[in-house]
Amino acid sequence: MSRASGGRPRVFVARRIPDEGLTRVLAETDADLWTDALPPPRDELLRRVRGVDGVLSLLTDRVDDELLDAAGPQLRVVSNFAVGFDNIDVPACTRRGIPVGNTPGVLTETTADFAFALLMAAVRRIPEGHDYVRAGHWKTWGPMLLLGPDVHHATLGIVGFGRIGKEMAKRAHGFDMTVLVHDAYPPSAEEQAALGVTAVSQDELFARSDMISLHVNLTPDTRHLIDAAALARMKPTAVLVNTSRGPVVDQVALADALRRGVIAAAALDVTDPEPMSPDDPLLALPTCLVVPHIASATHATRGKMAQMAAANLLAGLRGERLPTPVNPEVYDRSRAG
16 A cells, blocks of 8 residues: 555645645645646656555546556545546446546536526527627627527427436426427436426437437447437527537537538537637637536536545545445445455
């Protein structure tokens, strides 16, 4: 077991996180904190994790066999400051008996708020209006200026009806929207009635929806779920919102669809890759709103995420079960061993 002087475990924290969690980590461990605004380069990350007992990672840090080998056999926990964990090779960690933690639940409502804000901004062409004013084009009120569709009484299609999808539906009901949903595990008829939604096939959702919001996990089945064929099935007036994961959307196909008017607009909180290149074709299109992965960016939510990430890290260092483990089977494995 690798221990610093005084018996405190050694950990690497891959970026500065809110004090609600960071203060505990610094108080209870010998922490090597990466303080730069950008994530550690790969070679530096591999160097910094050597001999540590725990790693507090972000989505920008790939945790795979190479990193686990670099850290060494004493590594006892990986705590990810995120709900998603597609940056982590979870099976590799499980094979080594290393629990992986994430921060689920706390950003559900915050992310739904932001997804609906993106929807409103794209549908009502708010970024275009802002650019129009800043460019000095606003000369008078015009009856045909920057017209867009109504949100109220429109049809919203929600792809992925988990916690965030359900919160998105609640917000849609405030605008008297018709809500269609599609999920690999569709809600029961009773749940649909209680939530005021209708479960439909993916093709029907694409064809009927005025606005489509994506809330799926990134898996091999959902990578490029929105491709040229999917976009072609949507209305030419449709608006696409993505707050899930960037690779869910084929961005080349999306740029082409927006240029040709296959759909009307898109709003992306996530891209592939992240960060998006400044010369990406989507950024040249006034009908595409792109923001830098900030759906959970509120003081309260990021503070709660920091608390959860710290709690997972410290529990793992103590040999206790993580409060929110991604791979709970690691505990069954250890008992069986």
